[in-house]
Amino acid sequence: MLDEYATTLTFIALGAIFAYSFYAVLIAGQLSLGQAGFASLAAFSAVALAPSAADVGDVPALLTAIVIGMGVGAAASIVLGLPTMHLRGVFLAIATLGFAEAVRVVLLNAEWTGGAQGLGVPRVLTVGMAWTALAVVAYWFWRMGGSRYGRALEAIREDELAARAMGIDVGRHRLAAFVTSGAVAGLYGVLFAYYVRLIAPSDFDFTAAVEGLVTAVLGGSTMFLGPILGSGFQTMIPELQRAVGIEAGWIRPFLASLLLLVVILFLPGGLTSLIPRRVRMPAAADDGGKDLAGRRHPAAGDTVVTLAGLGKEYGGVHAVRGVDLEVRAGEVVGLIGPNGAGKTTLVNMISGLVPPSSGTATVLGTTVGRTPVHRIAAAGVSRTFQHSKLFDRLSALDNVLVGAHLVSRPTFLRRLLWLPSARRDERAAHQQAARCLRRVGLADVAATRASALSYGDQRRLEIARSLASDPSLLILDEPAAGMNHVEATRLSELITSLAADGLTILFIEHNVGMVLRTCTRVVVLNFGEVIASGSPEEIAADPVVIEAYLGAAEEDRATGPAEASIAEGTAVDPTASGPDAASPDAVLNVRPGAAGTLEPPDTTSRDAT
Amino acid sequence: MQQLLNGIFIGSIYALFAIGFTLVFGILDRLNLAHPAVFAASAFVGIELVARGGMSLWTALPVVFAVGALLGLVIERLAFRPLKNRADAHFAGLISSIALAGMLIALLQWRYGPDTRRFPAGSFPDSRYEVAGAQVTLVQIVILAVSLALMVGLTYMVTRTRLGRGMRAVAENPTAARVLGVNVDRVTAVVFAISSALGAVAGVLFAINVNTAQLGMGAAIELKGLAVIIVGGMGSLPGALIGGLVLGMAEVFAVQHIGSSWRDVIAFGLLFVILLLRPQGLLGARKVREV
DSSP states (O other): OHHHHHHHHHHHHHHHHHHHHHHHHHTTTOOOOTHHHHHHHHHHHHHHHSOOHHHHOHHHHHHHHHHHHHHHHHHHHHHHHHHHTTOOHHHHHHHHHHHHHHHHHHHHHOTTTTGGGOEEOOOOOOHHHHHHHHHHHHHHHHHHHTSHHHHHHHHHHHOHHHHHHTTOOHHHHHHHHHHHHHHHHHHHHHHHHHHHSEEOGGGGSHHHHHHHHHHHHHHOSSSTTHHHHHHHHHHHHHHHHHHTTOOSSSHHHHHHHHHHHHHHHHOTTOGGGGSOOOOOOOOGGGTTSOOOOOOOOOOTTSEEEEEEEEEEEETTEEEEEEEEEEEETTOEEEEEOOTTSSHHHHHHHHTTSSOOSEEEEEETTEEESSSOHHHHHHTTEEEOOSSOOOOTTSBHHHHHHHHGGGTSOOOHHHHHTTOHHHHHHHHHHHHHHHHHHHHTTOGGGTTSBGGGSOHHHHHHHHHHHHHTTOOSEEEEESTTTTOOHHHHHHHHHHHHHHHHTTOEEEEEOSOHHHHHHHOSEEEEEETTEEEEEEOHHHHHHOHHHHHHHHSOTTSHHIIIIIHHHHHHTOOOOTTOOGGGGSOTTSOOOOOGGGGTTOOOOOOSOOOOO | OHHHHHHHHHHHHHHHHHHHHHHHHHHHOOOOTTHHHHHHHHHHHHHHHHHTSOOOHHHHHHHHHHHHHHHHHHHIIIIIGGGTTOTTHHHHHHHHHHHHHHHHHHHHHHHHOSSOBOOOTTSSOOOEEEETTEEEEHHHHHHHHHHHHHHHHHHHHHHHSHHHHHHHHHHHOHHHHHHTTOOHHHHHHHHHHHHHHHHHHHHHHHHHHHTOBOTTHHHHHHHHHHHHHHHHOTTOHHHHHHHHHHHHHHHHHHHHHTOGGGHHHHHHHHHHHHHHHOTTOSSOOOOOOOO
16 A cells, blocks of 8 residues: 555655745745755765665665755855855845856766766665655754744845844854755655655756745645645645546646645645644733743933944935933933934934944943844844834744843753743743733733734834833834724823833934823934923923924014923824824724825934835 | 857857747746747748748748747736736746746647758748858858847837836835836736847747757756846846847857757856856845845
């Protein structure tokens, strides 16, 4: 019975292993087509170098070949990965494809590979061995899924910049994913070689690479079972067609392509999207387990941020000019100013996303400028973004778990071995995440995808995510944008309670009333320069601020009611963008994106990158 | 000199093919992998028109252009439009266009069989000319003239006409273009139609140049097309032209000086160097996407 289907089953396993080499990078959002090149190099070198099966026996020969092949695949992917890891999207795909093609042509012209005739290899691989290898690979990716490393890769796929800001070293993670892919491709190459009896460079051409990619995407690149389902589908279709009597010719490829089209159009996320997934929110009673190792925070009054003559210039436009500012631990500093005043640019410089063009900035002992974003995050800076940058396809809980990256411990390798300590660490991270979700009031939507949340909830989720890293300095960029009056008040209370816990907070907000109520100090920026700084009372009474906000202060209408309303904390920044320009009483829960991307002209401040 | 001219002829076909590729990528940010299938299909259609329909080359070319445009509309409607609001539209579009390409090739196999096809003998005038000591056939001159005319026409359309302005607006920001009254769906469809029409003409010219059409001819030029658009700069039309000519000449010289078996390494060697030194390509501007 099994014998009858042995060939089909073996090819399912081989196809799935090859698809895993694509899955390994797709899960991190990388599109690489170089796997055929890795497989080819691995197959030919392993066959050339490994001892003959006749001398040492089948299994030892195959195992040696596998070790050689995976080593060659990994080494080749490092060589290719180092210069190409800065490429994104299609560019990476084409560069890696170019590599694979170059490998193919070189091997075709080399003596030791037999050229176009190919190389004869004894058939050693049995269906059992193929499925054992597949099981090992699948196990690897299954255990990766729930680990800190696996979550970091998914975060990079969803939003690279936000992942950096959560302290993930994107370059290293991307290279790691790439090398994994190379090693798995190498494994495929060797297994393929020891099954088909004759290998030629053309077995690993562009068509083969596309087939591997198709299998991986078809199965679904967000769940570890995807490649197996994809390969089963791809391999079974011709078999089924033969079984129902469709003979070779044009109909077979036509139907296979048609099915592929149908699956890709109607099953976003591939075949695995048919498998339901559950997210478990740790119960409140779970608390009391081991806590994550917290950070050492600066003592109240210590300097957290020092800016000296900080400036940023974009092609002659001074977005920020000569800003001197000191923020001390425990302060809640509000940063206000009209649109284009340079608030976001300033904050981007402090969090390391944008290098300053002049002056220096020291944040928690780290000098900002050439320091990568994730290092600054590691120093204890955590932030939210003006336009939510959540990991859209991850659940709310997973978003916050990624936020806890810096304070949780790597668990992947220990999860492979089922060590209890990995389980404890994961539970601690989950509890930390759950606490943060509860704190912002999102406990009941933990399992919801981030993209499915309401706009206000997305903003709060971002705050929960940035709290998860137990930061010393929390930077919020317009956290109340798009929130209604009630939500903004609740947010204000949250910020006050966080400050009471000793967190230093710097936040940009257009809701002046909220800023004056919440902050211990307010800094006003206009045209890139600090025009006022002081306690909320001083700012509310400052004529320079009133002028910047309402235009000419000498005009009658500005001095009277406007000043009063600022002092009362009811005024809303009239220059503010979008929904929050309206009356604070209005219930506004409109996502600005709904109005398209027609942002008000914002000539100087630039969101990150 | 002879080599230089041969390089220019083959390079102009590469350029025409690549311009179709890069048009969709530059304006719509999608890689249409069904483009090579259109290339192959049009070669077979062109041969059928001449061999069975008894058409001359001059009447066959506009028909092939129209067939290509039609295929482009079909590709857009079936493989890309259903995906436009999906988060993974990038990957999904690659796969759906691969699927559609597979269907197209299967249909070609059904209609024309797996064998190589040729134009009937005597389909084209056999005039030859002497240019600066090199032999040039009339057919080669036609190839060059048609390629250049189409590229000039396209450039004029993109830079000078209302439709072209719509395309550039969509390239810059589809949502803003929609708000400002550009019919984005129609512009998208037109871009696919033009792109495929150019690919189709390139296919039939290629078939004329080597006098064969094979089912696998699209796959063979696909990689070169990708190399050309990277070398020239993603989305840059003049870049694709220059990239195509550079590749065509580099290949011809490589065949002469290094050996024909290494020809294909040239494209990828060039590609690699460009990607490492100047990832935006020779004429591409690096598009910084705001977040």
